[in-house]
Amino acid sequence: MSASSFLVTEPSGNAVLAQILCEHMGERETQIIQDELTAAAEPVGWRVAIDLSKVTFLPSAGLGMLVAIHNNAKTSKGKVAVFGVADDLLNMLKITHLDKLFQIKPDREAALKAVS
Numbered sequence: 001m002s003a004s005s006f007l008v009t010e011p012s013g014n015a016v017l018a019q020i021l022c023e024h025m026g027e028r029e030t031q032i033i034q035d036e037l038t039a040a041a042e043p044v045g046w047r048v049a050i051d052l053s054k055v056t057f058l059p060s061a062g063l064g065m066l067v068a069i070h071n072n073a074k075t076s077k078g079k080v081a082v083f084g085v086a087d088d089l090l091n092m093l094k095i096t097h098l099d100k101l102f103q104i105k106p107d108r109e110a111a112l113k114a115v116s
Contacts, residue, residue, distance in 0.1 A: 009040040020050065020054060023054060025057070025062035031065075034069065046079070056088070085104055
């Protein structure tokens with residue numbers, strides 16, 4: 001398990017579970033989270049389940065970081081699923097059509113199954 005003030009990661013089978021800890025993901029936080037998530041995802045072939053349950057505000061920098069993670073996973077033939085998405089964030093993902101890009105799952109188990 002790896003932990004920082006912004007992200008906690010832990011292996012789960014052949015995937016990694018990542019929980020984003022900050023409520024607001026500004027530019028500073030997104031770069032740190034992206035770097036830490038990349039370091040955790042590469043060894044497991046970019047099979048990543050991301051817990052967004054603590055995130056209440058996701059500005060464009062945060063959305064861009066999630067898209068970059070998705071693109072890295074796709075390039076590496078991996079998979080990314082998100083779960084714990086609050087209604088406001090889900091609406092934002094739908095408005096931006098990013099709900100079609102990400103596998104949005106209802107819970108941890110479903111997200112891990114989707115990426116394994």
